[in-house]
Amino acid sequence: MCIVSSPGRGGLGIKIPRLKRTADSPIQRLEAPLRVRLSIDAMTPLVTAGDRVESGCLVAESSGNAHWYRCSHAPLSSTVSANGHSTTGQHENGNGSARSLELLIEEDSTPLGRCDHYHPAELDPEEIRDIARRAGLLGMGGGMFPTYVKLSPTDPIDWVIINGCESEPYLTCDHRVLLEHRDEVECGMRLAMQAVGATQGTIVTAKDDYLDGYEPRLIQKVLNRQVPKGGRPSHVGVVVLNVQSAQALHRAVCEHRPLVDRVVTVDGNTIQRPGNYVVPLGTEIRHVLDICGVDWDQAQRVIAGGPIMGSPVQPETVVTAGTGGILALSGDEISEPNHNPCIRCGNCQEVCPRALPSRQLLRRPTDQLLECIECGMCQFSCPAQQPILQEIRKAKSHLRDANDLNS
Numbered sequence: 001m002c003i004v005s006s007p008g009r010g011g012l013g014i015k016i017p018r019l020k021r022t023a024d025s026p027i028q029r030l031e032a033p034l035r036v037r038l039s040i041d042a043m044t045p046l047v048t049a050g051d052r053v054e055s056g057c058l059v060a061e062s063s064g065n066a067h068w069y070r071c072s073h074a075p076l077s078s079t080v081s082a083n084g085h086s087t088t089g090q091h092e093n094g095n096g097s098a099r100s101l102e103l104l105i106e107e108d109s110t111p112l113g114r115c116d117h118y119h120p121a122e123l124d125p126e127e128i129r130d131i132a133r134r135a136g137l138l139g140m141g142g143g144m145f146p147t148y149v150k151l152s153p154t155d156p157i158d159w160v161i162i163n164g165c166e167s168e169p170y171l172t173c174d175h176r177v178l179l180e181h182r183d184e185v186e187c188g189m190r191l192a193m194q195a196v197g198a199t200q201g202t203i204v205t206a207k208d209d210y211l212d213g214y215e216p217r218l219i220q221k222v223l224n225r226q227v228p229k230g231g232r233p234s235h236v237g238v239v240v241l242n243v244q245s246a247q248a249l250h251r252a253v254c255e256h257r258p259l260v261d262r263v264v265t266v267d268g269n270t271i272q273r274p275g276n277y278v279v280p281l282g283t284e285i286r287h288v289l290d291i292c293g294v295d296w297d298q299a300q301r302v303i304a305g306g307p308i309m310g311s312p313v314q315p316e317t318v319v320t321a322g323t324g325g326i327l328a329l330s331g332d333e334i335s336e337p338n339h340n341p342c343i344r345c346g347n348c349q350e351v352c353p354r355a356l357p358s359r360q361l362l363r364r365p366t367d368q369l370l371e372c373i374e375c376g377m378c379q380f381s382c383p384a385q386q387p388i389l390q391e392i393r394k395a396k397s398h399l400r401d402a403n404d405l406n407s
């Protein structure tokens with residue numbers, strides 16, 4: 001069944017096929033790549049070409065006056081081969097240029113092990129935030145927002161919700177992490193509660209509706225609290241973390257382990273060995289797909305993320321903290337947008353969780369478009385199969401550029 005572009009079903013209550021074919025595939029560690037490329041945009045490299053680094057070693061960090069601190073660690077023992085050069089088309093969004101650090105992986109490099117040092121109960125909130133900050137923890141649901149910032153809300157917080165809804169078709173990596181490492185996720189949740197002063201926490205797994213993973217909807221369903229328009233979950237006393245973000249917090253605090261890898265679902269009809277793999281950050285998607293037995297002749301489109309909210313990428317693109325899936329889709333799994341004329345059915349606005357009049361906003365873009373959460377429901381429900389989401393992403397980027405110029 002084609003799900004990448006609209007199948008032409010409209011109206012509220014729209015069902016998106018789940019296609020969780022890898023739900024029973026246990027997590028495996030992917031064979032190590034020969035090299036990784038870490039994005040160090042807005043960071044200062046701490047190593048130079050020729051340096052040898054151990055796995056977990058800090059290799060770049062943002063300067064003290066950066067708005068948000070970011071840092072990057074070597075995922076495996078390696079030698080620095082290139083330092084801070086500019087590359088094009090190699091990052092998750094597949095375009096633009098970015099500075100990166102290339103590390104050549106040693107043949108006998110082993111992944112970071114466990115070393116229980118801290119007793120989490122002994123830590124105060126500031127210590128937990130500082131560990132999250134120095135471990136380079138980022139939101140792993142796709143947003144890649146620094147975890148330490150999320151754990152520093154200015155509003156009083158009483159609940160932490162771990163979002164395990166994983167609504168996108170194909171993706172099952174969070175489901176497997178919860179199945180195989182639930183104790184680690186629960187520990188991460190308790191640490192997050194400790195950090196923000198929450199007294200209650202819960203892990204929420206798959207709901208029936210694709211949009212149930214959308215934070216305001218999740219909070220409304222679980223706690224019956226309404227996040228105000230333009231507001232954040234913290235405005236109603238809630239912090240929401242992704243499953244793997246919570247696991248990473250546990251590993252950073254209890255095992256002294258920085259963020260160096262993540263579990264990624266690899267799927268699509270062109271893949272011989274679909275499944276859930278632990279992949280070092282900075283690994284090229286080409287390496288992941290080769291190891292999983294992709295048939296490059298049949299792969300019509302490679303997507304980082306899920307088929308609805310994810311982005312088409314090049315094989316040179318690297319895995320980041322936000323890459324939940326790598327899909328190599330065959331011709332029968334996709335269809336190109338048809339660009340048929342709009343029939344003014346209103347579906348796109350009706351299904352939009354923000355009630356945005358997307359067609360009007362694309363004709364005459366205003367800042368209201370920036371409220372779009374890029375859920376893709378408008379495109380999925382459009383009987384004319386218009387590429388609404390792609391156009392929205394372009395328009396949002398132009399609006400942000402224009403706003404930056406005027407500020």
Ligand code: SF4
Pocket residue numbers: 348351352353354355356358371372373374375376377378379389392
């Ligand atoms: S992608 Fe944006 S405009 Fe489209 S339905 Fe989702 S929030 Fe609304």
Ligand code: SF4
Pocket residue numbers: 341342343344345346347348349359378381382383384385386
């Ligand atoms: S773009 Fe036009 S045809 Fe497509 S859902 Fe919106 S109103 Fe309907």
